[in-house]
Amino acid sequence: xxxxxxxxxxxxTQAENAMNELLAAGFSRDNVRLNPETKGGTxxxxxxxxxxxxxxxxxxxxxxxxMEEHREHGDIYSEAVRRGSCVLTVDAASEDxxxxxxxxxxxxxxxxxxxxASHWRSQGWAGYDESAPMLSDAEIERERGTYAARSDxxxxxxxxxxxxxxxxxxxxxxxxxxxxxxxQLRVGKREVQxxxxxxxxxxxxxxxxxSVELREEHVDVQRHAVDQPATEADMAAFKEGSxxxxxxxxxxxxxxxxxxxxxxxxxxxxxQRTEQVNDTVRRTDVExxxxxxxxxxxxxxxxxxxxxxxxxxxRHWQNAYGSSGGRYEDYDAAYRYGSTMAGxxxxxxxxxxxxxxxxxxxxxxxxxxSTWDKVKDAVRYGAxxxxxxxx
Numbered sequence: 001x002x003x004x005x006x007x008x009x010x011x012x013t014q015a016e017n018a019m020n021e022l023l024a025a026g027f028s029r030d031n032v033r034l035n036p037e038t039k040g041g042t043x044x045x046x047x048x049x050x051x052x053x054x055x056x057x058x059x060x061x062x063x064x065x066x067m068e069e070h071r072e073h074g075d076i077y078s079e080a081v082r083r084g085s086c087v088l089t090v091d092a093a094s095e096d097x098x099x100x101x102x103x104x105x106x107x108x109x110x111x112x113x114x115x116x117a118s119h120w121r122s123q124g125w126a127g128y129d130e131s132a133p134m135l136s137d138a139e140i141e142r143e144r145g146t147y148a149a150r151s152d153x154x155x156x157x158x159x160x161x162x163x164x165x166x167x168x169x170x171x172x173x174x175x176x177x178x179x180x181x182x183x184q185l186r187v188g189k190r191e192v193q194x195x196x197x198x199x200x201x202x203x204x205x206x207x208x209x210x211s212v213e214l215r216e217e218h219v220d221v222q223r224h225a226v227d228q229p230a231t232e233a234d235m236a237a238f239k240e241g242s243x244x245x246x247x248x249x250x251x252x253x254x255x256x257x258x259x260x261x262x263x264x265x266x267x268x269x270x271x272q273r274t275e276q277v278n279d280t281v282r283r284t285d286v287e288x289x290x291x292x293x294x295x296x297x298x299x300x301x302x303x304x305x306x307x308x309x310x311x312x313x314x315r316h317w318q319n320a321y322g323s324s325g326g327r328y329e330d331y332d333a334a335y336r337y338g339s340t341m342a343g344x345x346x347x348x349x350x351x352x353x354x355x356x357x358x359x360x361x362x363x364x365x366x367x368x369x370s371t372w373d374k375v376k377d378a379v380r381y382g383a384x385x386x387x388x389x390x391x
Contacts, residue, residue, distance in 0.1 A: 003098035005090045007110040008080050010144060012039045015086035018108040022090060022101060031091040035081055075128035076117045082132060084140035085111065111147075119150070183281035199266055216249035285366060310335070316381050334375035337363060338382025350387075352380060 009015035019034050077087050088105065092098035117125075135143070230238075313335040317328045341359060342350070359379060360372045 003092040003095060005092060005098055005101045005105060006077065007088045007105040007108075008077065008113045008116070009086045009088065009108065009110055010084070011109070012086050014108040015088050018088055018105050021104050021107075025100065025104060027090060027092075027097070027101065033089045035087045076113060078128040079120065079125070080113060080116065082128070083135050083143065116147070119147070178286050180284055180286055182283040185279055185281050187277050197266065199264065212252050214250040214252065217247045219245050219247050312385060313378075313382065317378065320377050320381075330370075331375060331378045333367065334363075334370070334378035335382040338379035339386045341379075342383035342386040352383075
């Protein structure tokens with residue numbers, strides 16, 4: 001099948017929801033399969049495979065991926081079902097439909113089946129055994145607890161796996177796609193605390209001394225001996241009565257008033273600055289090496305006619321670079337790059353001085369960690385070795 005997307009789910013409801021969304025997105029029911037088809041149907045499927053000599057779940061996956069060429073894929077997915085997982089497969093009519101199916105299936109938390117298989121192998125698993133019994137509920141729960149513990153220590157869980165087994169309509173041969181992965185750098189920003197100020201307000205006391213003049217009154221009583229005739233006024237006062245004379249005195253009165261004598265203003269100034277972020281991103285490069293000098297297969301550029309024998313390259317490296325203290329492995333890619341480029345159609349009957357600028361640009365783009373001046377002699381030797389200009 002040309003484009004088959006396979007997802008493994010530990011939760012049947014998630015697998016069923018993914019299947020329903022695929023059907024709602026326009027995928028044909030004939031091209032979408034869920035194993036087991038019903039919740040709790042896993043035991044039946046496996047037991048049938050054991051009783052009928054492979055007509056059950058194991059036979060289904062082996063027929064899906066090929067009985068021999070991709071038998072390992074079938075064994076892994078069959079084993080996943082035996083261990084209590086659900087497997088959802090989709091046959092897509094085009095690459096766009098395949099990508100759409102992958103996007104939908106990724107929404108429902110598929111497991112990393114390659115990581116699972118690696119874990120099984122570390123526990124002694126050697127392949128799917130149709131006679132092996134289905135794991136019990138307790139065994140499934142215990143095993144998934146182990147997966148969760150591995151995830152907590154940094155093991156990641158990835159998306160659905162695309163098995164792109166491309167059928168060649170003219171030759172009937174199958175090809176395998178090798179993805180070229182390239183990292184992209186994204187620079188964002190976040191707020192972090194760099195420090196600040198904290199303002200405390202406290203009350204302090206200090207003694208104050210002031211002077212004030214106070215007035216006091218004191219009553220003074222004096223008696224004087226008098227001998228004279230009483231007048232009418234004296235006679236009028238000749239009766240009982242009383243006279244009060246009060247003493248007055250001043251005392252200090254203290255009052256306080258509050259006044260603002262200073263202000264402390266706390267604010268923030270905002271400034272902008274530009275910071276250069278330097279990092280590295282990785283990219284996988286696919287190099288195709290021809291096996292056998294007489295083969296007509298092509299590499300990334302064209303057939304080079306080179307073989308895996310690198311003895312000539314090693315002799316040249318020893319003479320040209322050996323005294324520098326480096327390693328041959330640091331120059332191996334340069335020798336093979338030169339031989340590949342010389343064998344391509346773009347550089348037939350080339351002159352070194354004419355093609356060197358383009359070769360240098362290609363090399364520095366693909367190998368930023370290696371300078372052209374360091375490896376150009378190796379590239380030239382590899383090119384001349386293929387073209388027959390070097391003896």
